[in-house]
Amino acid sequence: QSALTQPPSVSGSPGQSVTISCTGTNSDVGSYNRVSWYQQPPGTAPKLMIYEVNNRPSGVPDRFSGSKSGNTASLTISGLQAEDEADYYCYSYRSDLTYVFGTGTKVTVL
Amino acid sequence: QVQLVQSGAEVKKPGASVMVSCKASGYTFTAYFIHWVRQAPGQGPEWVGEINTNSGGTKYTQQFQGRVTMTRDTSITTAYMELSSLTSDDTAVYYCARDRGWGIYDYWGQGTLVTVSS
Numbered sequence: 001q002s003a004l005t006q007p008p009s010v011s012g013s014p015g016q017s018v019t020i021s022c023t024g025t026n027s028d029v030g031s032y033n034r035v036s037w038y039q040q041p042p043g044t045a046p047k048l049m050i051y052e053v054n055n056r057p058s059g060v061p062d063r064f065s066g067s068k069s070g071n072t073a074s075l076t077i078s079g080l081q082a083e084d085e086a087d088y089y090c091y092s093y094r095s096d097l098t099y100v101f102g103t104g105t106k107v108t109v110l
Numbered sequence: 111q112v113q114l115v116q117s118g119a120e121v122k123k124p125g126a127s128v129m130v131s132c133k134a135s136g137y138t139f140t141a142y143f144i145h146w147v148r149q150a151p152g153q154g155p156e157w158v159g160e161i162n163t164n165s166g167g168t169k170y171t172q173q174f175q176g177r178v179t180m181t182r183d184t185s186i187t188t189a190y191m192e193l194s195s196l197t198s199d200d201t202a203v204y205y206c207a208r209d210r211g212w213g214i215y216d217y218w219g220q221g222t223l224v225t226v227s228s
Contacts, residue, residue, distance in 0.1 A: 003154065032212075034212040034213060036213055036214055036215075038155075038215075040155075045205055045207075045218035045219070045220065045221055046147075046155060046205075046215070046218065047218075048214065048215055048216055051210075051212075051214040052212070052214070057216065087154075089154055089155060091213055092213070093212050093213055097169060098157065098169070098171050098172075099145075099157040099213045100157065101154055101155050101156060101157065102154070103154055104154040
């Protein structure tokens, strides 16, 4: 099964906004609002940041937001902070009843 | 508090099998599915499969069909993942995660490194 496509890296200065795209197909992202985003600093387990396209779990700062259009979901980090530097993965339910991660994006704070 | 505690690191030879355990505490074990995710060194995570901790029903990703078995023991609130016919490509950190539904993982185990080497 093919992974969802993300840009390998994005970067921004503190305070700026960055957006990470996640492109799938009409068998996953395009057909379901079951898209999550996970943050993973090096050497740690992934952490849930966004679920069901645009919902934030308790404790996640509101500078993290999600959206979706067609087969592409997006994660935006507004007001970038040094602590946001990590790998980010999108994740989607699929029509064959399985799940698939994105290829991952490294966020660098300049 | 909710915790998922996994078994320790394993070193296996090619062709062998490995079983990783995931001990859950702090919540009603049978109310949530447990999913297993693996991450090879320097790679992104990959969904392995899920177990319905209430019924024991399972679903695996196709690439692992026939090699992976997920089970649970509700009496000790522990889920297990066994992977057989190991190759070097199976070297990875294996995570268990509690699923709130639809791949929403709110709690993760600490990960178990499985190294396959001759």
